[in-house]
Amino acid sequence: MLNIIRQLRHHHAGLLDQLDDKAGAREPLRRELSALRLAEACLLKARLNEEQAAHPTQIAVLGPTQAGKSTLVNLLTGSSAAGVSALAGYTVHAHAYCFGTPCDGALWAERLFSDYRVVKGAQTDPDDYYQIGVNSVSGGLLDPHAPCVLWDTPDFDSVHAQGYRGAVLRTLALADVLVLIVSREKYADRSVWDLLELIAPLGKPMLVCINKLDAASMQAIPASFLKRYREVPGQPTPPQVIGMPFVRGLDASAAALPQEVQTALGEALSGCIKAVDRQQQVAGSYALMEQHWQAWTAPVTARHEAERQWQTLINSTLSGSLDQYQRDYLDNPDNYDAFKRTVAQLLLLLEIPGVASSLARARQAITWPARKLLSLGKQAVGEPSEAPDPHSMERSVLNNCAANALTTLLQQIEQKEQAGSELQAWWHALGRTVLEQRQALLRDFENAASQYQQNFESEINTAADNLYEQLRQQPAKLNTLRGARVAADAAAVGLALKTGGIGMSDFVLAPALVSVTSLLTEGALGRYVDRVKARLRTRQRDAVEHKLLRGYLAAALAKLAEDAVPQADATLDEATLQAAAQQLRAGHAG
Numbered sequence: 001m002l003n004i005i006r007q008l009r010h011h012h013a014g015l016l017d018q019l020d021d022k023a024g025a026r027e028p029l030r031r032e033l034s035a036l037r038l039a040e041a042c043l044l045k046a047r048l049n050e051e052q053a054a055h056p057t058q059i060a061v062l063g064p065t066q067a068g069k070s071t072l073v074n075l076l077t078g079s080s081a082a083g084v085s086a087l088a089g090y091t092v093h094a095h096a097y098c099f100g101t102p103c104d105g106a107l108w109a110e111r112l113f114s115d116y117r118v119v120k121g122a123q124t125d126p127d128d129y130y131q132i133g134v135n136s137v138s139g140g141l142l143d144p145h146a147p148c149v150l151w152d153t154p155d156f157d158s159v160h161a162q163g164y165r166g167a168v169l170r171t172l173a174l175a176d177v178l179v180l181i182v183s184r185e186k187y188a189d190r191s192v193w194d195l196l197e198l199i200a201p202l203g204k205p206m207l208v209c210i211n212k213l214d215a216a217s218m219q220a221i222p223a224s225f226l227k228r229y230r231e232v233p234g235q236p237t238p239p240q241v242i243g244m245p246f247v248r249g250l251d252a253s254a255a256a257l258p259q260e261v262q263t264a265l266g267e268a269l270s271g272c273i274k275a276v277d278r279q280q281q282v283a284g285s286y287a288l289m290e291q292h293w294q295a296w297t298a299p300v301t302a303r304h305e306a307e308r309q310w311q312t313l314i315n316s317t318l319s320g321s322l323d324q325y326q327r328d329y330l331d332n333p334d335n336y337d338a339f340k341r342t343v344a345q346l347l348l349l350l351e352i353p354g355v356a357s358s359l360a361r362a363r364q365a366i367t368w369p370a371r372k373l374l375s376l377g378k379q380a381v382g383e384p385s386e387a388p389d390p391h392s393m394e395r396s397v398l399n400n401c402a403a404n405a406l407t408t409l410l411q412q413i414e415q416k417e418q419a420g421s422e423l424q425a426w427w428h429a430l431g432r433t434v435l436e437q438r439q440a441l442l443r444d445f446e447n448a449a450s451q452y453q454q455n456f457e458s459e460i461n462t463a464a465d466n467l468y469e470q471l472r473q474q475p476a477k478l479n480t481l482r483g484a485r486v487a488a489d490a491a492a493v494g495l496a497l498k499t500g501g502i503g504m505s506d507f508v509l510a511p512a513l514v515s516v517t518s519l520l521t522e523g524a525l526g527r528y529v530d531r532v533k534a535r536l537r538t539r540q541r542d543a544v545e546h547k548l549l550r551g552y553l554a555a556a557l558a559k560l561a562e563d564a565v566p567q568a569d570a571t572l573d574e575a576t577l578q579a580a581a582q583q584l585r586a587g588h589a590g
Contacts, residue, residue: 002043004580005289007572008296009036015299018425028295034169035198035292041112041173042202042285048111048174049278055108056101056147057273060175062168064157064191067181068211068244073097073152075254075262076269078140091154093124094167095133100146103134108149112170129167141266145273151175157191172199176276177269180239181209184217187225197232201287203280205272206239209265212246219243240268290584297581299422300572306423307561309416310430314557317408318549321401325544329397330537337393338460338540339533345464350482395449398544402445402553406438409557426565433564434557441556448552456543463536470528 012033016026048055061076063069070091074080077097096109109118109132117131124133142150151171172178178199182192187210199206210221222241229238242264247256329335413431417424434441471478 001289001580001583002040004572004576005036005040005043008300009033009040011300011572012036012296031194031198032292032295034165035288036296037166038169038173038198039285039289039292041170042281042288044112045173046282046285048108049281051111052108053278056098056149057145057177057276058108058149058151058175059142059177059179059269059273060151060153060171061179061181062153062172062195063155063181064183064186064189065155067155067183067186069155069181070152071250071252071254072179072181072209072211073150074252075257075265076141076150077137078143078253079137080252081135081137091152092126092129093131093133093154094171095124095135095152097135097137097150097152099137099142099148099150101149103136109134109174112174113167116167132167141262141269145270148273156195157186157189172202175204176278176281177272178204178206179209179269180206181211181244183212184210184214184221185212187221188228193228193232196229200232201291202284203287204284205275207265207268207272208239208241209244210241211244213243214246217243218245240271242268286584293581293584297577300577301574302422303426303565304574306426310561311558313409313412314554317405317412318554320408321405321549322541322545324401324404325397326541328400329394330541335393335397336537338456338536339463342460342463342467342532342536345461346467349464349468350478394453395446398449398548399442399446401549402442405553406434406441410434410438430561430564433560437560437563441553444556445548445553448548452543452548455547456540459536459539459543463532466532467529 012029016029016033061069061073073095077099081097096103109116113132115130117128118134119131120134124131137150138146142148151174153168153171154165156165156168180192180196182189186192208222208225210225213221222243225241226238242261244261245258250256410431413427413434417427417431471481
């Protein structure tokens, strides 16, 4: 669970970094990030409870700016160890005051503050937030409860609070008892109630001190606080609230506070310490996580949904591409040349020993010089000199299919982006990546298509072999075809002699194809030929679908989503999140 919480925290931190400073979504994300950081620290506290079950009781004093936190700490320690200032944000480090327990090493803090440096309180650097101060003390209201540790924390509501909020949250998790101190000016602030709502599921013993009250408000304001506290959904049993009077000229030790207030504080803290239940802290941590789980996982599940939508778009678009390939190539008699290549391969199998070799030599000897001259002539007038690629027609159709697919997908991505959902940024990043990678995708697709065509030649050869084997079972038909083949070759050679040797593909192969194809389609053999043609089309469609469109293009397009919006939470698939949610419910119930 700790690993999952950390991945969710990294995910939220990444989302927060992507948002503009003025974006309205920053504050909700920041609140959930704080909850994640607190949950992570609570899980570390649970480990500390297991590994060091007898570690000293931890008491944390929390509050907004100018509430009197450090003054209260001095009262509880019976000293002036905590620095006091009229300046907001004076305390920027968490400081531990140890009663009856060694501070050297502070082993009880290492689990939660592993990336912080532990220093003597007076040696903390105000510019380095990754420090905690430790001090050994004795005396004050907490002395009877030694061994224990009292924590003074930075404020949680100042302009710079985000910089040291991590220390506040870790101290919150480490604490067995919470002491919230607020002034009469700040007890109703939103930041105070946000903090109370955040820590409510933990169910830790808590004391609330409302400071700087005059005589008229000593009862009214604590009563108003409790009334509002009871109205907040999900809050545990209301804490004890103590009103603390404003004392003019109160020094840092706060020794001048009325004795009845000091006594009430001591008794209330004693009751909180006795109520500490470290077994319950585990259930409280799970309650916190379960309460925020939906908000934490919403961005991840939204990404899963976007990826599903993207895959759906890919599948539907490539289905259209396959239909286009079927229409423009497989079902187009002018373009479909795979069976023609099959018949051309059959022509080689129909060669008659002796006669065939002499005709082949004649073709080569007579037509090659003229073809070479013709090639030079074509270069002079700017025409291509090489013979046409036998795969060019199919490849042209395939390239058009791929280009149309990318155009369609870009249009659909734009529609998704303009819908203005929470996934708008995801679709925008994906569209930009697809557009940037479009030419590279088409180039790689063309290479993949060329490889597919080379591999498919074996299917054409097999089809030709099957036709030849079928012909061997009909000797009369075979001899007729061989005769047609020789006649076509002889006529072509004669024509080449008269014309100067025009290319063999035009004057030798074409007549043979026509004559052989016509003879093949006659009689009972024609039905077998139709089956061969149909099977060849089916296998060609399957190969294009599974090896080219699905095997290459779909995989490349799916990967673009990972490249467009890379995340550190790649392992947080839906099954992992569902298992974690079940674990949360079980942990909360336990």
